Amino acid sequence: VSQxxxxxxxxxxxxxxxxxxxxxxxxxxxxxxxxLIWRPxxxxxxxxxxxxxxxxxxxxxxxxxxxxxxxxxxYAEVGGHARVVIRIRPETGxxxxxxxxxxxxxxxxxxxxxxx
Numbered sequence: 001v002s003q004x005x006x007x008x009x010x011x012x013x014x015x016x017x018x019x020x021x022x023x024x025x026x027x028x029x030x031x032x033x034x035x036l037i038w039r040p041x042x043x044x045x046x047x048x049x050x051x052x053x054x055x056x057x058x059x060x061x062x063x064x065x066x067x068x069x070x071x072x073x074x075y076a077e078v079g080g081h082a083r084v085v086i087r088i089r090p091e092t093g094x095x096x097x098x099x100x101x102x103x104x105x106x107x108x109x110x111x112x113x114x115x116x
Contacts, residue, residue, distance in 0.1 A: 005059050009059050010059065010060075010061050011059055011060055011061060011065060011088070012061040012065065013065065013090050013091075014065060014067045014090065014091040014092075015060075015065050015066050015067065015069075015088060015089070015090060015091055016066075016067070016068050016069050016087075016088075016089050016090075016091040017052070017053070017056075017066050017069040017086065017087070017088050018069050018070050018071075018086070018087040019048060019049060019052050019069070019070070019071040019072070019084065019085070019086055019087075020071075020072045020074060020084070020085040021039075021045070021048040021052075021071065021072065021073050021074065021084050022036065022074045022075070022076050022080070022082060022083050022084070022085070023039055023041075023073075023074070023075055023076065023082050024075070024076055024080075024081065024082045025037075025075040025076050025077070025078060025080065026075070029075055031078055034077055034078040035077045036074045036075065036076065036077055036080075037074065037075045038073070038074060038075070039073045039074050039075045040073070041073075044073065045071040045072070045073045046071070048071055048073060048084075049069075049071045052071075052084065052086060053066065056086075056088075067091050067095075068091055068098060
């Protein structure tokens with residue numbers, strides 16, 4: 001589902017932004033599997049993330065509002081086209097649970113944590 005933000009929208013809350021950067025599949029790439037495949041090439045995922053966040057400056061109060069998210073760098077399915085899919089949603093989950101998912105034993109209330 002595609003949604004546009006009304007002109008003048010400013011998102012000022014903790015956000016999760018997920019990005020799928022899908023490049024056209026090169027002719028030299030394998031035809032199997034026929035679906036999306038990983039793209040271990042430049043630009044790498046962190047540079048894609050930076051570019052997308054820069055493009056979202058008009059709706060983000062500040063990109064520091066982005067507290068989590070994932071970026072996938074992919075080649076399109078056979079016969080597919082290049083595109084970027086961006087999902088933006090408020091992050092309302094527990095920071096402690098998210099940290100635990102990464103294996104971090106964190107005492108969020110004290111502002112510190114240690115890896116296990």
